Amino acid sequence: MKKNALTITREDDFAGWYQQVIAEADMAEESGVRGSMIMRPWGYGIWERVQYLMDQRIKATGHENCYFPLFIPLSYFAKEAEHVDGFAKEMAVVTHHRLKKGPDGGLIVDPDAKLEEPLVVRPTSETVIGTAFARWVQSWRDLPVMINQWANVVRWEMRTRMFLRTTEFLWQEGHTAHATKAEAMEETLSALEMYREFSENVLAMPVIAGEKPENERFPGADATYSIEAMMQDGKALQAGTSHFLGQTFSKAQNIRFQDKEGEFQFAYTTSWGTSTRMIGGVIMTHGDDDGMRVPPLIAPYQVVIVPMLRDKPEDKEVLDYCKALAKDIAKLRAFDEPVRVKVDITGAKTQTKRWSWIKKGAPVILEIGPRDMADDKVAMIRRDALYQDSGKLDTKFLAKAEFIPEIPALLSDIQTALHTEARERMDGNVKKGVEYWSDVERFYAPKKKHPGWLEVQWCKATGEELKSIEERLKKLKLTFRNVPVDADAADGTCIFTGKPAVERIIIGKAY
RNA sequence: CGGGAAGUAGCUCAGUCUGGUAGAGUACUGCGUUCGGGACGCAGGGGCCGGAGGUUCGAAUCCUCUCUUCCCGACCA
Structure with missing residues (x-):
């Protein structure tokens, strides 16, 4: 009978299921420090793949990596009011540089070691990088400046969730400065497109790319x-952002250059980032009731070989067979890279190893026992299609010589299958054509579990009017997601105000 | 940061109300029988009961403070 590897199903308790996947797949665990997680090898391995493949794209679009300091002088933030307002409440601040023995023998902060100027642990690097840009940019010939850094940042969030919102997280932040507004806007959209393509093709995670309304903007951005x-519970996850900063930061930080006419101009800047949050998105997009399903492109190991060892003399032969098999598979190339294969030589029982790789979500699992060895076969489990219709594990016994050359195509097939499944789910859960607010209320009635999103027409309200619309959405626990870049033009009336609509916007519940 | 719940063996938890010095399942170690859907039997090892104070002859248990986690809000990538 069918028995799933996890005890909590997505249907029963999505939040509990999410945590169980992370624990059972050995991806991450609590560290004992509020909101700070330990990324274990399987989780970090996925991040390394994300880094590697994203880095290629960042460099291919003309950016160079560099590294800026973790500590930012407090005064740097004072230069841009809106920016500091946005982050003030969540900044970790270093105020002292020494400890000493306290009266009770324990360590206390030495009051004599107070810093002249407190240092902020970076929540994002616009301020330091902008300060450097101001030095680097003197002439129109110095532009554009296009850099990226891979770093950790700290935001003291009140409520944390593994991968989705941790106090410290890993990310990449791109920062660019340009001579013209048009060029900076082009850069902003090019980063957005890079993220969209990456998410779809690498993470197999379908997304809607678009512009945020005014109230959802990055602090200081134009x-x-x-x-x-879209996660499997119908909620939205913002998986990457790209900001057109206009001249706000260049004016605050004096990023100025002389143009060809010798006139001083302020540069136009952009910033864009993606983080370890994407891994949370991958879990909630592809995970199932047996754990994680990792898309082959980002799987630390794409093929895992589980030798069936029995503490008997023939174990050595089985192991040798597996190692030779791994060697053959490692010679193959998939997605233009060598296939990543691992032989699980740990002494654990076969069943334990099998289920552990199922829960981790290795795309292809090969079980090799004496019988396979004798017949020159492999027993293959495809993680994205675990079960037969009967509910039995769908283990396929295949001739080794015929199977090996098929591996690259198989991995590619799994990548596509995961993407297609997720794509269909998202497309089926974005409802268009809703015209009345009462229909919105009905659509998001409390009893509906996974309602998904609505694309509605609206008047692109700003200021106070936008605020009151926000309040109405909030009552239904809804937020604006974005205005899809490829949405149709508006041709109706605003669902909130009845005024002529300006554009189409996505609304939904969000993480 | 407000409201709720919880922290006891690696993990999941019982024991706390009614104070008397530590339990189960699972995992782990050894031996034996098994083995292609998470095997079984026997024998073992493992805990400063989240931390600090207090009450008491005696505290996992009662009181105070604190840290961490989870859920619901507010805030946010």
Whole structure:
């Protein structure tokens, strides 16, 4: 009978299921420090793949990596009011540089070691990088400046969730400065497109790319764009953002250059980022009731070989057979890279190893026992299609010589299958054509579990009017996600105000 | 940061109300029988009961403070 590897199903308790996947797949665990997680090898391995493949794209679009300091002088933030307002409440601040023995023998902060100027642990690097840009940019010939850094940042969030919102997280932040507004806007949209393509093709996670309304903008930005992914519970996850910063930061930080006419001009800047949050998105997009399903492109190991060892003399032969098999598979290339294969030589029981790789979500699991060895076969489990219709594990016994050359195509097939499944789910859960607010209320009635999103027409309200619309959405626990870049033009009336509509916007519940 | 719940063996938890010095399942170690859907039997090892104070002859248990986690809000990638 069918028995799932996890005890909590997505249907019963999505939040509990999410945590169980992370624990059972050995991806991450609590560290004992509020909101700070330990990323274990399987989780970090996925992040390394994300880094590697994203880094290629960042460099291919003309950016160079560099590294800025973790500590930012407090005064740097004072230069841009809106920016500091946005982050003030969540900044970790270093005020002292020494400890000493306290009266009770324990260590206390030495009051004599107070810093002249407190240092902020970076929540994002616009301020330091902008300060450097101001030095680097003197002439129109110095532009554009296009850099990226891979770093950790700290935001003291009140409520944390593994991968989705941790106090410290890992990310990449791109920062660019340009001579013209048009060029900076082009850069902003090019980063957005890079994220969209990456999410779809690498993470197999479908997204909607679009512009955020005014109230959802990055603090200090003139425009913010995002990619929004739909989780299996119908909620939205903002999986990447790209900001057009206009001249706000260049004016605050004096990023100025002389143009060809010798006139001083302020540069136009952009910033864009993606983080370890994407891994949370991958879990909630592809995970199932047996654990994680990792898309082959980001799987630390794409093929895992589980030798069936029995503490008997023939174990050595089985192991040798597996190692030779791994060697053959490692010679193959999939997605233009060598296939990543691992032989699980640990002494654990076969069943334990099998289920552990199922829960981790290795795309292809090969079980090799004496019988396979004798017949020159492999027993293959495809993680994205675990079960037969009967509910039995769908283990396929295949001739080794015929199977090996098929591996690259198989991995590619799994990548596509995961993407297609997620794509269909998202497309089926974005409802268009709703015209009345009462229909919105009905659509998001409390009893509906996974309602998904609505694409509605609206008047692109700003200021106070936008605030009151926000309040109405909030009552239904809804937020604006974004205005899809490829949405149709508006041709109706605003669902909130009845005024002529300006654009189409996505609304939904969000993480 | 407000409201709720919880922290006891690696993990999941019982024991706390009614104070008397530590339990189960699972995992782990050894031996034996098994083995292609998470095997079984026997024998073992493992805990400063989250931390600090207090009450008491005696505290996992009662009191105070604190840290961490989870859920619901507010805030946010």
